[in-house]
Amino acid sequence: MLLVVLDLAGIAVFAISGALAGVRARLDAFGIAVIGVTTALGGGIIRDVLLGAQPPTSLRDWRYLLVPIVTSLAVFWLHPQFAKLRRGVLLADAVGLGLFTVSGTATALAYGAPSYTACLIGMTAGIGGGALRDVLLREIPMVLRKEIYALAALAGGVVVVVGARLGFPAVPTAVAGAALIVTIRLIALWRRWNAPTARGIGT
Structure with missing residues (x-):
């Protein structure tokens, strides 16, 4: 039940x-729904494919498709209100990254994956949907840019794995x-922390 709620x-x-x-990107209602659903479900589908869960959870449980469709259409109709909440959207993205990463890591552990594999799958589940979104919108995926994103996901996955191996309760972990x-993620945005980039490009 915990994994379903987190998902x-x-x-x-x-x-x-x-x-x-x-x-x-000025897409129509259908395009917005497609981007919303892809962002929401992409990471989970990648996770399930890597774990050999066939068909993926999102294709077996109607709630996994209904939630992003309804949410995306709500954003389409109410986007002026959502657009004003830029900080709220950044917070939502950070929370989504956290929820998906810990869910993906816990799911991988439940499938018997080794610790390092569970961490990597959790990180991939967290960043996968956003990467697919950016590719569809013809942007460089956020995870490949300077911002601290994947490293934050990996750190959280490590916490879940360590807690599980030490026998800590699942929910607090x-x-x-x-x-x-x-x-x-939020401190990185606030302090404008970036991963190192190559120097001297174009010189």
């Missing part, structure tokens, strides 16, 4: 992020992992 919560906030990106991801 659906992450799906909703990522759908908001994707749908708003579609609004900024998941909350701690997600909180760490959100904290790192």
Whole structure:
């Protein structure tokens, strides 16, 4: 039940992020819904494919498709109100990253994946939907840019794995992992932390 709740919560906030990106790209209602659903479900589908879960969870449970569709259409109709909440959208994206990463990591552990594999799958689940969104919108994926994004997801995945291996309760461990991801992500945005980039390009 915990994994389902985390999944659906992450799906909703990522759908908001994707749908708003579609609004900024001036897509129509269908395009916005497609971008929202892709952002919301992409990471989970990648996770399930890597774990051999066939068909993916989002194709077996109607709630996984209904939530992002309804959320994306709500953003389409109410986007002026959502657009004013830029900080709220950044927070939603950070929360979505945290929820999806800990859910993906916990799911990988439940499938018996080794610790390092679970961390990588959790990170991939967290960043996968956003990467697909950016590719569809012809942008360089955020994870490949300077911002601290994937590293935050990986840190949270490590917390989940360590907590599971030490026998800590699942809920507090998941909350701690997600909180760490959100904290790192928001501090990175606030302090404008960036990963190193190559120097002297074009000179």
